[in-house]
Structures are given as C-alpha cells and as structure tokens.
Amino acid sequence: MAEKLLEVRSLTTGFAAGQGLVKAAEGVTISIDRGQTICLVGESGSGKSVTSLSIMRLVEFAGGMISEGSIRLGGEELTTKSQKEMSRIRGNKMAMIFQEPMSALNPVFSVGEQIAESIRLHQRTNAAEARRRAVDMLRLVGIPDPHIRAKQYPHELSGGMCQRVVIAIALACSPDLLIADEPTTALDVTVQAQILDLLRSLQRDLGMSILLITHDMGVAAQMADRIAVMYAGVIVEDGPAQDLFEHPAHPYTMGLLRSVPSMDGEREESLYTIPGTVPSLHQLPQGCRFHPRCQSAMARCAVESPPLEGVGPDHKTACWLYDNSAGSKEVLSK
Amino acid sequence: MNAERAVAASTHIIEARNVSKYFPIRQGLLSRVVGHVKAVDGVSLAIGRGETFGLVGESGCGKSTLGRVLLQLQSATAGEVLFDGTSLQERSASQIRDLRQHMQIIFQDPMGSLNPRFLVRDIIGEPLRIHRKLRARELDERVASLMELVGLDASRRNRYPHEFSGGQRQRIGIARAIALTPSFIVADEAVSALDVSVQSQIVNLLAMLQQQLGIAYLFIAHGLNVVRHLSDRVGVMYLGKLVEVSPTDELYRQPLHPYTVALLSAVPRPNPSDKRQRIVLQGDVPSPANPPTGCRFHPRCPYAQTRCRQEEPLLRTVNSGGHQVACHYHL
Numbered sequence: 039m040a041e042k043l044l045e046v047r048s049l050t051t052g053f054a055a056g057q058g059l060v061k062a063a064e065g066v067t068i069s070i071d072r073g074q075t076i077c078l079v080g081e082s083g084s085g086k087s088v089t090s091l092s093i094m095r096l097v098e099f100a101g102g103m104i105s106e107g108s109i110r111l112g113g114e115e116l117t118t119k120s121q122k123e124m125s126r127i128r129g130n131k132m133a134m135i136f137q138e139p140m141s142a143l144n145p146v147f148s149v150g151e152q153i154a155e156s157i158r159l160h161q162r163t164n165a166a167e168a169r170r171r172a173v174d175m176l177r178l179v180g181i182p183d184p185h186i187r188a189k190q191y192p193h194e195l196s197g198g199m200c201q202r203v204v205i206a207i208a209l210a211c212s213p214d215l216l217i218a219d220e221p222t223t224a225l226d227v228t229v230q231a232q233i234l235d236l237l238r239s240l241q242r243d244l245g246m247s248i249l250l251i252t253h254d255m256g257v258a259a260q261m262a263d264r265i266a267v268m269y270a271g272v273i274v275e276d277g278p279a280q281d282l283f284e285h286p287a288h289p290y291t292m293g294l295l296r297s298v299p300s301m302d303g304e305r306e307e308s309l310y311t312i313p314g315t316v317p318s319l320h321q322l323p324q325g326c327r328f329h330p331r332c333q334s335a336m337a338r339c340a341v342e343s344p345p346l347e348g349v350g351p352d353h354k355t356a357c358w359l360y361d362n363s364a365g366s367k368e369v370l371s372k
Numbered sequence: 373m374n375a376e377r378a379v380a381a382s383t384h385i386i387e388a389r390n391v392s393k394y395f396p397i398r399q400g401l402l403s404r405v406v407g408h409v410k411a412v413d414g415v416s417l418a419i420g421r422g423e424t425f426g427l428v429g430e431s432g433c434g435k436s437t438l439g440r441v442l443l444q445l446q447s448a449t450a451g452e453v454l455f456d457g458t459s460l461q462e463r464s465a466s467q468i469r470d471l472r473q474h475m476q477i478i479f480q481d482p483m484g485s486l487n488p489r490f491l492v493r494d495i496i497g498e499p500l501r502i503h504r505k506l507r508a509r510e511l512d513e514r515v516a517s518l519m520e521l522v523g524l525d526a527s528r529r530n531r532y533p534h535e536f537s538g539g540q541r542q543r544i545g546i547a548r549a550i551a552l553t554p555s556f557i558v559a560d561e562a563v564s565a566l567d568v569s570v571q572s573q574i575v576n577l578l579a580m581l582q583q584q585l586g587i588a589y590l591f592i593a594h595g596l597n598v599v600r601h602l603s604d605r606v607g608v609m610y611l612g613k614l615v616e617v618s619p620t621d622e623l624y625r626q627p628l629h630p631y632t633v634a635l636l637s638a639v640p641r642p643n644p645s646d647k648r649q650r651i652v653l654q655g656d657v658p659s660p661a662n663p664p665t666g667c668r669f670h671p672r673c674p675y676a677q678t679r680c681r682q683e684e685p686l687l688r689t690v691n692s693g694g695h696q697v698a699c700h701y702h703l
Contacts, residue, residue, distance in 0.1 A: 081569060081570075082538075082567055226430040227430075227635065228430060228635060228653045231638040231653075234640070235652055255568070255642040259641065259642045259643055260647070279644045297571070297572040298568060298597065298642050299598055299601035301596065301624065301636070301639055302625075309601060315570065
C-alpha cells in the first residue's frame with residue numbers, strides 16, 4: 039500500500055459576497071499517494087483552482103476562506119497553521135506553477151537570480167552556491183546552455199522556456215508535492231508535449247507527487263494515475279484514470295468525454311452536447327447540481343444532493359443512478 | 373483559357389494568390405526600418421462556396437494575419453486577393469466597404485469584440501443599420517429572428533453583453549456576423565476560449581448555419597480535433613508559409629509533411645491506453661523576422677538533408693485528391 043502524501047477531507051472554501059458566503063468548493067475530498075499524479079478536471083468555475091489554492095493556503099490572499107474540512111500533508115494538518123508557518127511549507131514541501139509563465143516571473147530579474155532567490159529563501163546557502171544550483175536546475179528542466187540562459191531576462195525567453203524556468207523555481211527545494219494549475223493551457227500543442235514530457239521525467243527522477251489541474255481530457259488521460267472530475271464546486275466522480283475513461287459513471291463525465299471531437303475514426307455529423315450552461319455559484323440548483331442538464335435526472339435528483347459513493351474498485355461517483363435504496367428511477371421528462 | 377478561368381472563379385468565393393504580409397521592424401531615434409517580420413510569405417489558397425477551410429499552426433505562424441488580409445482588414449504587402457472572382461486590390465475604400473457585407477469575422481474573445489456600452493439589440497443591428505437602412509420595426513424583427521437563429525432568447529435583446537455567459541456572448545458575435553447573410557466568414561479562434569461543453573454547442577451552431585445559409589468558413593484554430601470535425605480541407609502553416617493542404621480525412625490519416633506529423637502526434641488523446649510514441653519537436657519556432665534558409669522547418673526536422681538547408685521547397689500537388697505538400701522528401 040502506497041503512502042498517502044496529501045489527504046484533503048470535506049474541504050469547503052467560500053468567498054464573501056453580499057450577505058452570504060459563496061462556496062466555490064464544497065466538501066472536496068481527495069488524496070494523493072507519494073509519486074502519484076492526480077488530475078482535477080472540470081470547466082471554468084467548477085472550483086478546481088480554488089481547491090488547489092486552498093491546499094496551498096493561498097486562497098486567503100485572493101479573498102477566500104476555508105470554512106470547513108482538513109488538509110493534511112505528510113500527516114501535518116495545514117488548515118490550522120499560521121501564514122508564517124505556511125510560508126516555510128510552501129516551496130519546501132509543496133510548490134505551485136500557474137497557467138501564464140510570463141506573469142509568474144519578475145521581468146526585472148534574470149531567471150537565474152529568481153531561481154537562486156527561491157533556494158536562498160528556504161535553504162541556508164551562500165549566494166554563489168545558490169547561483170550554481172540555479173544553473174543546475176535550469177539544466178535539469180532541459181534548458182540548453184544553462185550558464186547563458188541564467189543571465190537572461192524573462193522577455194528574452196519563449197513561453198515554453200519560461201514555463202521551464204517556473205518549474206525550475208518550483209522544484210528548486212525538491213518539494214514532495216507539485217501543484218500545476220493549467221500549466222500548458224497557454225502553450226502550443228508541440229510545446230505542451232515538451233512540458234508534459236518534462237513533468238513526467240522529473241516525477242520519475244525526483245519521486246514527487248503531482249496535482250495537475252486541467253480542463254483538457256486529453257492531457258488528463260496522458261498524465262493521470264487518478265482523475266477527479268469537478269462540477270459547480272463539488273467532486274462528482276473520482277477514480278483510476280483508465281477505469282474512469284473506460285467506464286465513466288457520472289452523466290456529466292460521460293457528457294464531457296463525448297463532447298470532445300475525436301482525432302481519428304469516422305467523423306460524426308454533429309458533436310454531442312450537454313444542454314444548458316454551468317450554473318452560477320450564486321444560484322445553485324437544489325439537489326444534484328447537475329440535474330437541470332442531466333439526461334437521466336429523476337425526481338429525487340431535484341431534491342436531495344447525492345453523496346460520493348463507490349461504484350467500482352477505488353472508483354466513486356456522486357449520482358443517484360447508482361443508489362439501490364428505495365425510490366423511483368423514472369427519468370424526469372424535460 | 374479565359375473561359376476556364378471564369379468557371380474556376382465562380383466556384384471559389386475567396387482566393388489568395390501569392391499573398392505576403394510583412395510588418396516593418398523599426399528601431400532607433402529615427403525609427404528606421406531595420407527588417408521585416410514576414411508574417412505571411414507567399415501564400416496561395418482558394419476556398420469554395422460553402423466550404424470550410426481549416427487553418428492550423430502554432431502561435432505566430434501567420435494564420436490570423438492571413439485571415440485579416442483575406443478580409444482586407446490589413447492590406448497585403450504583395451500578391452492578390454480575389455473575392456468572388458474579382459480582385460480586391462483595385463477596389464476603392466467605399467467599394468471594399470460595400471463588399472464587407474459579404475465577408476465577416478468572428479473573434480476569439482467575445483467580451484473584447486462586443487462594445488460593453490451597446491445593448492445586444494444595437495450590436496446585432498449595427499451592420500443592418502449601416503448596410504440595409506431598415507426601419508425601426510423591421511430592424512427589431514430582424515434582430516429578434518437572428519437571435520432565435522443562433523439560439524438566444526430574443527426577449528433579452530435589451531440587455532448588455534456582460535449579462536450573458538461566455539458561450540452566449542459568442543452567439544451574439546455570430547449573430548452579428550451573419551446579420552447580412554455573408555458568403556464568407558473568418559472564424560478566428562472562435563471556439564478556443566470556450567469550455568468543452570460550450571465549445572461543442574458553438575461548433576454545432578456554426579455547422580448548422582453553414583448548412584442553412586451556405587456560408588464558407590476560414591476556420592482558424594489551434595484545437596486540431598475541432599478543426600478535424602468542422603473542416604472539408606485543412607491547411608497547415610509554419611512560419612508564414614503553407615506547408616501542407618489536404619482534404620481533412622486524408623490529412624489526419626496520412627500527413628505528409630514532417631511538421632504536420634509532429635503537430636498531430638503532439639495532441640494528447642483522451643484515452644489513457646493510447647500512449648503512442650509522440651514525436652516531440654525540439655526547440656522553438658524560429659523568429660519570422662529572420663527565418664531559416666531553405667525549408668523553414670529544417671532546423672527542427674528529424675529528416676532534414678543538405679538540400680533542405682539550401683533550397684526552399686514549393687507547395688506542390690502530390691495526388692489526384694488535391695493533397696499538396698511543401699517538402700523535398702515528403703513522407
């Protein structure tokens with residue numbers, strides 16, 4: 039049995055809005071083993087970024103508040119830590135990379151200085167040693183001529199190169215967990231392939247765990263050991279990647295997979311679509327949040343919200359279709 | 373010969389002949405021109421009536437610039453653009469404005485392309501007011517029917533763009549583009565910023581409108597799977613050049629240019645057991661200000677030979693199906 043690195047239980051994060059609290063993520067439960075890659079997939083506003091920012095405890099700087107739940111990293115509870123304690127954990131034990139590599143870097147410092155800064159903040163080394171290690175990190179992330187590149191500024195590097203630098207900064211203190219929030223969304227497919235390859239090989243060599251946030255089912259399929267699907271702030275399905283793609287359980291997951299046009303085989307006359315739109319967090323539907331768009335919605339779905347329960351080995355979904363207790367399964371007419 | 377050309381002209385709604393677009397690089401106190409970014413460099417293509425031509429390539433390859441040059445939103449540095457068989461180069465500004473009714477554009481960012489201070493009614497009605505001079509009631513009816521056509525609730529026409537979701541805003545942009553029943557639309561990354569479930573709705577809408585109205589699309593996108601779904605033919609651009617043009621199914625089944633092969637293999641397949649060997653291109657796209665000699669792809673091409681460094685390959689037809697490729701040693 040693999041060792042659990044991160045355990046998130048019933049995490050709820052909200053943002054103050056008007057009189058109430060808008061819950062951007064509600065009751066989120068996920069866990070990551072050491073050396074494993076978990077993908078959090080979902081559309082905009084589904085709460086995947088809020089979940090990752092909560093794990094980093096960065097959500098507080100964005101005006102959010104963790105109102106419930108626990109986050110344990112290597113057995114250590116994070117929700118009760120002060121921000122001062124957190125700043126020692128961030129960078130050392132977990133690090134995060136974002137979608138826009140250009141805006142994550144400081145334009146007035148050379149990339150070498152920025153990597154060295156991260157090393158010196160967390161480890162006791164002198165400036166010369168930090169600079170030397172910065173060059174090593176650039177080599178590790180596959181940047182050619184690292185000695186020359188270390189002296190260059192972000193604007194002198196391409197988008198793909200900048201993302202490599204951001205990865206180098208994140209990995210400078212060899213964290214156990216890397217959170218990557220849409221790391222390749224702003225990049226071209228050919229560069230995306232390079233960065234995904236890099237993440238895979240770094241994980242193999244360094245043994246870190248990765249929490250990868252993406253909206254691209256293709257990226258999830260190629261990277262994930264496990265996949266968690268989010269919809270309107272809740273996890274609707276969680277399972278091993280292979281199983282989830284072959285036997286999706288939740289109607290939303292099925293719809294999402296079917297909406298993606300394929301790259302081979304016969305072309306369909308028209309694309310499958312999920313009717314309607316993602317609900318606003320201010321006006322969430324009663325019961326199951328997906329029921330107004332669901333083809334298999336039953337009377338019960340409009341009233342009670344379904345719990346996340348097992349449908350197969352290690353595979354869970356939040357859907358009443360798989361509940362065998364009493365209740366009519368008649369599909370609501372729309 | 374002349375008769376032949378006349379027939380050919382009438383089947384193509386838009387045609388580019390050896391079109392180039394260079395942007396000057398200025399430097400120094402006197403803003404002297406020190407070089408040119410060759411965004412589009414000698415591209416020829418023709419799009420038939422009611423056809424969807426997909427244009428793919430990495431950022432900076434010139435696909436958006438080509439779309440803008442076709443619509444005369446930017447003038448070509450060299451070459452000729454023909455709309456419905458007649459050259460646009462000799463037309464006056466007012467003649468071009470008249471022709472604009474027949475060619476429209478849909479942008480990527482619906483929020484950036486809709487005036488936030490206009491009511492939706494005025495956004496969709498603007499082209500009708502300018503070109504059709506309708507009376508208020510006719511205009512209102514036409515706007516309402518356009519909104520219904522693109523799947524918007526016409527009773528919401530007195531609202532502002534910010535009151536709509538991203539997908540609905542894109543529908544507003546589409547309604548505006550089709551208001552004058554154009555015969556050619558450039559869709560520049562029109563579905564790229566949308567979520568998967570919304571993207572599929574918009575893709576279906578574009579296909580439905582094409583069937584009903586007979587519109588030809590230049591569908592510019594970096595989402596290779598969406599391009600495959602919508603397009604009749606696909607062109608692949610690299611550093612300002614078309615390197616391959618082919619009927620869609622053939623291109624995806626049997627790409628001939630090494631760049632196309634690499635591009636297609638880089639797309640992550642939504643299937644965990646499909647861990648195919650990908651061809652990961654090394655390095656970055658070179659600068660279009662100083663493109664490599666010979667074949668522009670040669671520094672990154674795994675099959676490059678001496679000839680590729682010296683001689684630029686021309687786009688030539690390789691089979692009866694109209695598959696064209698610009699490579700000395702195509703696959």
